[in-house]
Amino acid sequence: MEVLDLARWQFGITTVYHFLMVPLTIGLAVLVAGMQTAWVRTGDPKYLKMTKFWGKLMMVNFAMGVVTGIVQEFQFGMSWSAYSKFVGDAFGAPLAMEGLLAFFVESTFLGLWIFGWDRLPKKVHLACAWAFSLATVASAYFILAANSWMQHPVGVELVDGRPRLNSIWALLTNNTALAAIPHTIAGCFAVAGAFLVGVAVWHLTRRKEERPVWRASLKLGGWVGMISFAALAITGDVQGKLxxxxxxxKMAAAEALCHTEQPAGFSIFAYGDVARPDCENVKSITVPALLSFLAHNDFSSEVKGIGDLVQEYKAKYGEFYPVDPQLGELSGQPIDYVPNLPVTYWGFRLMIGFGALAALAAAAALWLTRKDRMPKSPWFRRAALAGIATPFLANSFGWIFTEMGRQPFVVVPNPTGVDGVWMFTARGVSGLTVGEVLTSLIVLTLVYAALAVLEVFLLRRYARAGIAGVMPGKPVEKSQDELAFAY
Incomplete structure (x- = not known):
């Protein structure tokens, strides 16, 4: 493998793993704040128990997310220094805002919330919960604004061959970001909803105590999961048109659409050699004209195929990579403008499929447990627990599709933007040796694997402990100088 391949694998492995934790933290943080609000308003101890139980699981996941997320920004300088140098003035601004503003607020108020039980007034303590939960959403906003700039660079001018930021407002209100943010947040709530349903069903089918807590959690998770899927469908449609x-x-790669069609059908399932750009061996089951509608709200719109787009890209951005030793085996070679078709085609469908399964599981859980019913079959419990994974997988496949679909660009050209504000992925990698990148890839993968084991162990342990694990049986006298850490 070349340095480029290893660097991409390293970033892909660490980023996808980190993103498994992000949506659960964001979704749970807001839901926990909502649970605490219900407790403060009603005084019902059921909501206090929910707040503490789900809050503890949220904290475990938050801690792991911080540990794994730190590596992400280091990788820009470690393996992608040329990219960092090129985009630093624009890309660095939202990253700095996330780290210095959102994460600072998030961590500060989370600390106050953790140690403020029985010390802060109820409403002040509740305000801390909403502060850190909304700060997690703000963190997502800034990160997505940075990523969206790579997908659609705006708010910059080209100075000495590098983009220079001239409007932070344009960057933060990028229409790509404004479409990606609600879609991603909806995905976060889908993850949190499935998590609530799975854990609540496990307790309801195995234990008799605290049933009101688990039923309330199940209902909340089920409704959140279903509403989230509806929001994902709407925001996904907006993203498709952009x-x-x-x-x-990327649109053509998502459909393995190798030839321009008018109107274009939406492929439900394809079989044959999807990896071949000419698609001569691909047979597809399609819904006529649906892709045209998804692309432009018009059942008769033309959708360009890969073949025509390749010719346009060659005319605009060149047919060959520059002769440069830093490009390795790609130096002077033809540029492949076609993303990995099996990854984009199936990734897009797996994203939709697992998202639909998550919504179906939420609806089934609500229906099967209506009017205080509870199925006795062990398959119900197993299905609910397996359902926890479905929105996680949908999120992961969505990100893989988003990032792989823009190749061979790490900064995608903006069709209406400033000429020259784009970058091939091959040009962004650092001047490292294969051995150096391979070593860091192996080390980080092993470290992340160990963290994955720890994450699952802790979540499983505290989830199985139930309410007894977060609600002390008897009050314990504390000295006035001791922090009241209720957990």
Missing amino acids: MFEQQPM
Whole structure:
């Protein structure tokens, strides 16, 4: 493997793993704040128990997310220094805002919330919960604004061959970001909803105590999961139309659409050699004209195929990579403008499929447990626990599709933006040796594997402990100088 391949694998492995924790933290943080609000308003101890139980699981996940997330920004300088140098003035601004503003607020108020039980007034303590939960959403906003700039660079001018930020407002209100943010947040709530349903069903089918807590958790998770899927469908449609305008190659790759069609059908399932750009051996089951509608709200719109788009890209951005030793085996070679079709085609469908399964599981859980019913079959419990994984997988496949679909660009050209504000992925990698990148890839993968084991162990342990693990049986006298850490 070349340095480029190893660097991409390293970033992909660590980023996808980190993103498994992000949506659960964001979704749970807001839901926990909502649970605490219900307790403060009603005084019902059921909501206090929910707040403490789900809050503890949220904290475990938050801690792991921080540990794994630190590596992400280091990787920009470690393996992608050329990219960092090129985009630093624009890309660095939202990253700095996330680290210095959102994460600072998030961690400060989370600390106050953890140690403020029985010390802060109820409403002040509740305000801390909403502060850190909304700060997690703000963190997501800044990170997505940075990522969206890579997908659709705006708010910059080209100075000495590098983009220089001239409007932070344009960057933060990038239409790509404004579409990605609600879609991603909806995905976070889908993850949190499935998590609530799975854990609540496990307790309801195995234990008789605290049933009101678990039933309330199940209902909350089920409704959140279903509403989230509806929001994902709406925001996903908006993203699809932007993709048609801004990244037509990604749209074509998502459908393995190798030839221009008018109208274009939406492929439900394809079989054959999807990896071949000419698609001569691909047979597809399609819904006529649906892709045209998804692209442009018009059943008769033309959707360009990969073949025509490749010719356009060659005319705009060149047919060959520059002769440069830093490009390794790609130096002077033809540029492949076609993303990995099996990854984009199936990744797109797996994203939708697992998202639909998550919504179906939420609806089934609500229906099967209506009017205080509880199925006795062990398959119900197993299905609910397995359902926890479905939105996680949908989120992961969505991100893989988003990032792989823009290749071979790490900064995608903006069709209506400033000429020259784009970058090939091959040009962004650091001047490292294969051995150096391979070593860091192996080390980070092993460390992340160990953290995965720890994460699962802790979540499983505290989830199984139930309410007894977070609600002390008897009050314990504390000295006035001791922090009241209720957990």
